[in-house]
Amino acid sequence: MSKCSTVPSHTVLARMALIALLVFTAMATTTLRATPAAAAQASIAWSAPTDSTGVTGYKVHIGGTSGNYSQHVDVGSTTSYSASSLTDGSTYYFAVTAYNAAGSESAYSNEISRSFPALPTTYTITATAGAGGTITALNNTKVSTATSGSSTITSVTVTSGASQSFSIAPASGYKVAGVTVDGVSVGALTSYSFSNVTVNHTISATFAVNSYSITASAGTGGSITPSGTTAVAANGSQSYTITPATGYKIAGVTVDGTSVGAVGSYTFNLVSANHTIAASFALNSYTITATAGTGGTITPLGNATVASGGSQGYTVAATSGYKIADVKVDGVSKGAISSYTFSGVTANHTIAASFTVQSGITVFATNAGGAAFTGADGTAYKADSYYSGGTAKTITATIAGTTDDVLYQSYRYGSTTAGSVMSYNIPVANGNYSVVLKFADNVGTGQRVFDVKMEGTTVLSSFDIYAKAGNNTAYDVTIPVSVADGVLNIGFVTKISSPKINGIVVKTR
Numbered sequence: 001m002s003k004c005s006t007v008p009s010h011t012v013l014a015r016m017a018l019i020a021l022l023v024f025t026a027m028a029t030t031t032l033r034a035t036p037a038a039a040a041q042a043s044i045a046w047s048a049p050t051d052s053t054g055v056t057g058y059k060v061h062i063g064g065t066s067g068n069y070s071q072h073v074d075v076g077s078t079t080s081y082s083a084s085s086l087t088d089g090s091t092y093y094f095a096v097t098a099y100n101a102a103g104s105e106s107a108y109s110n111e112i113s114r115s116f117p118a119l120p121t122t123y124t125i126t127a128t129a130g131a132g133g134t135i136t137a138l139n140n141t142k143v144s145t146a147t148s149g150s151s152t153i154t155s156v157t158v159t160s161g162a163s164q165s166f167s168i169a170p171a172s173g174y175k176v177a178g179v180t181v182d183g184v185s186v187g188a189l190t191s192y193s194f195s196n197v198t199v200n201h202t203i204s205a206t207f208a209v210n211s212y213s214i215t216a217s218a219g220t221g222g223s224i225t226p227s228g229t230t231a232v233a234a235n236g237s238q239s240y241t242i243t244p245a246t247g248y249k250i251a252g253v254t255v256d257g258t259s260v261g262a263v264g265s266y267t268f269n270l271v272s273a274n275h276t277i278a279a280s281f282a283l284n285s286y287t288i289t290a291t292a293g294t295g296g297t298i299t300p301l302g303n304a305t306v307a308s309g310g311s312q313g314y315t316v317a318a319t320s321g322y323k324i325a326d327v328k329v330d331g332v333s334k335g336a337i338s339s340y341t342f343s344g345v346t347a348n349h350t351i352a353a354s355f356t357v358q359s360g361i362t363v364f365a366t367n368a369g370g371a372a373f374t375g376a377d378g379t380a381y382k383a384d385s386y387y388s389g390g391t392a393k394t395i396t397a398t399i400a401g402t403t404d405d406v407l408y409q410s411y412r413y414g415s416t417t418a419g420s421v422m423s424y425n426i427p428v429a430n431g432n433y434s435v436v437l438k439f440a441d442n443v444g445t446g447q448r449v450f451d452v453k454m455e456g457t458t459v460l461s462s463f464d465i466y467a468k469a470g471n472n473t474a475y476d477v478t479i480p481v482s483v484a485d486g487v488l489n490i491g492f493v494t495k496i497s498s499p500k501i502n503g504i505v506v507k508t509r
Contacts, residue, residue, distance in 0.1 A: 040084070040085070040116055041082060041083060041085070042082070042114045043080065043081070044080065044082075044094050044112065045079055046058070046096050046109060054101070055100060056099065056101045057074060057076045057098070058076070058077070058078070058079065058097065058098050059074050059075065059096065060072075060081045060094065060096055061073075061108065062083060062093070062094055063092070063093045064091070064093070066093050067093070067111065069093070069095065086116060087116070088117065088118050088119045089119075090116055091113055091114070092116075093112070094111065094112050095108040095110070095111045095112075096108070096109040097109065120160060122157050122158060122160065123157075123160060123198070123200050123201070124200050125137070125156045125158055125164055125201045125202070126154070126155055126203075127156060127166060127204070128151055128153050128202070128204040128205070129204075129205050130150065130205065131151070131207065132170060132171050132207030132209070133168065133176065133205060134152065135166055135167070135203065136166060136167050137164060137165075137166055138164075138165045138167060140156055140157075142158075143155065143156050143157075158197045159197075160197065160198055161196055161197065161198065162197055163193060163194060163195045163197065164193070165192070165194075166191065166193070166203055168189060168191060171207070173210055173235070174207045174209055175188070175207065175209075175210050176190060176207060177208040179192060179203065180202075181202070181203050182202055183202065211231045211232060211234065212271050212272070212275070213232075213275075214229070214238055214268060214276070214277065215228070215277075216230065216240055216278070216279075217276075217277075217278045217279070218278070218279045218280075221244060221245050221248035221281030222242065222248055222279060223245075223279075224240055224241070224243075224278075224279045226240070232268065232271045233271075234271065234272060237268060238268045238271065239265065240265060242266070242279045243264070244281050245281070247283060247346075248282065248283055249282055249283075250264060251280045251281050251282040252279075253266060253278070254278050255268075255275065255276070256275055283307040283308045283309070284346075285305045286306050286345050286346070286347055286348050286349070287303050287305060287306075288303070288306055288349045289303050289349075290303075290304065290314055290351045290353075291350075291353070292316070292353045293325075293354040293355055294322075294355065294429035294430055294431075294486070295322030295355030295356065296316065296317055296318040296319055296353060296355040297317050297353075298314055298315070299314065300314070306342065306345045308345065308346060311341060311343045311345065312342045312345065313340070313341040314339060314340050314342075314351055315338065316337065316338050316340070319355075320363065321362065321363040321507075322355040322358055322508075323355065323357075323358045324337070324338060325354045325355050325356040326354050327340060327352070327353050328350075328351070328352045328354075329342075329350070329351050331350070355429075357431040357432060357508035358508055359509050360508060362506070362507050363428055363429075363433070363507065364426050364506040365379050365380060365381045365503070366381055366382045366424075367381040367383060367384060367406075368387070368410065368411055368412040368502055368504060369394065369412040369413075369502070370384060370394060371384075373406055373407055376403045376404055379505060384412060386424050386426045386427070387423070388422070388424070388425060389414060389420075389421070390413055390492075391412065391414075392412050393410070393412075399440050401469070401474040402474035404474075407438065407503050408438065408439075408440040408502045409440075411500045411501060411502045412500065412501055413498045413500040414494055415494055415498060416497055416498045418494050419494060420493070420494045421492065421493050422492045422494075422499060423492065424488075424504060425487050425489050425490075426490070426506060427488075428483055428506060429483075429486070430483050430484050430486060431483060432481075432482050432483075432508070433480070433481050433482070433508060433509060434478050434479070434480055434481075434507045434509045435481055435488070435504065435506050435507075436478050436505040437452065437477045437479065437490075437503075437504060438476050438501070438503035439475045439500070439502055440465070440469065440472055440474050440502055441465035442466070442471050442472045444466055445464060445467045446464065446466075446467070446496070447466065448498065448499070448500065449462050450462075450463055450492055451492075452479075452491070452492060452493075453490070453493065454488070454489065454491075455481055455488070459479045465500070488506060490504065
């Protein structure tokens with residue numbers, strides 16, 4: 001600290017006359033005063049004697065006690081002097097004498113003194129900041145800064161007993177990694193204060209790039225790489241690979257709880273927060289497609305999903321009038337089997353069942369124009385069905401040549417307009433059939449004449465029931481036919497009067 005003061009003083013200097021033998025004959029008075037000075041120095045000035053004749057110069061006398069001077073400085077003819085290299089905490093005494101060319105010197109002027117207070121004790125706190133941040137002394141200008149590599153070193157002067165606070169600030173994208181005081185860690189602080197400073201100290205701050213955690217997990221049946229928690233620098237990237245185990249597939253991947261699909265990889269870019277990624281897996285599944293042709297079933301039918309390594313059984317059954325023709329697995333015949341099981345499934349498969357008509361099996365029977373009826377031979381006749389056109393009618397006359405009078409007493413007859421057609425359109429599996437047409441009539445020969453067509457082909461031409469069988473007598477005609485479109489079409493075409501039919505039976509052949 002600079003210290004200065006002005007101390008007025010007066011000194012009496014004898015007037016000196018240059019006479020024989022250099023004898024002072026007269027004395028005069030001069031004034032000595034102190035001017036402001038810096039620490040540990042003092043500036044003094046004095047007034048020349050009123051009568052300075054013969055004075056050629058001055059000497060300044062400095063001492064540590066009053067009247068006792070240990071330093072004597074010849075300053076020449078100047079009337080001021082600055083004393084330096086003085087000691088703080090000490091008092092100094094000053095006086096001036098004048099001298100002439102002969103070397104005669106006057107008595108001491110009046111004495112002045114200057115006391116210098118002791119400077120306060122100070123200590124140094126050395127603050128070091130690594131790359132990625134700063135450490136700053138608060139409310140103190142007595143600092144000096146230097147660099148060493150990537151570190152900034154600041155020396156801070158602190159008065160004994162005072163306190164000194166520091167702020168620790170990371171640069172953008174960084175965080176405080178740690179702070180040490182006198183070599184001892186105090187944690188990742190952002191401020192620190194020294195109190196009642198009585199020794200030198202050090203404080204050092206290190207910084208690290210901000211990082212975030214990405215936690216990766218995988219369920220049973222696969223893995224995610226890397227797994228667990230991974231630290232990623234701010235704005236950095238992190239990629240993950242999701243791999244299913246053998247027999248498994250990726251079921252789904254969620255990022256921060258939101259599905260991103262069944263992806264095999266995922267990358268986090270410009271990371272600025274913590275994240276999670278979770279992968280789930282499922283057993284591989286395969287599709288077995290089962291089909292059945294006309295005349296039977298396969299159970300289960302259609303597409304069945306089977307887990308990897310799993311099994312799936314199938315049952316094959318023919319419907320009435322059919323039998324199993326063949327079962328093919330992946331296109332290869334396994335024979336006319338009624339069941340098959342896929343085991344240890346690791347691929348998609350197909351199974352196809354085909355059927356063939358079983359000869360002599362009744363696949364359809366209807367009581368034309370009448371209600372459902374069971375014949376003496378056990379044939380179950382449906383109520384009149386699958387007809388198009390015509391009119392139903394029932395009589396009560398006894399029918400000869402049969403015990404199934406009811407079947408022949410009801411009938412369906414068509415229009416009397418020549419060329420008109422009454423038909424039955426019966427759904428059946430494609431195949432070969434024997435169709436039994438059942439007739440009985442009572443109108444006389446030549447009174448009812450018609451044609452019968454099956455699948456568009458005339459199978460009975462100018463057919464006259466009465467001429468064939470006589471009055472109210474059962475008459476059956478069996479016609480072979482092949483069906484290729486899934487429907488058996490039977491047409492009754494009018495020629496004379498109206499065609500009629502009492503019953504229809506369809507059997508396999």
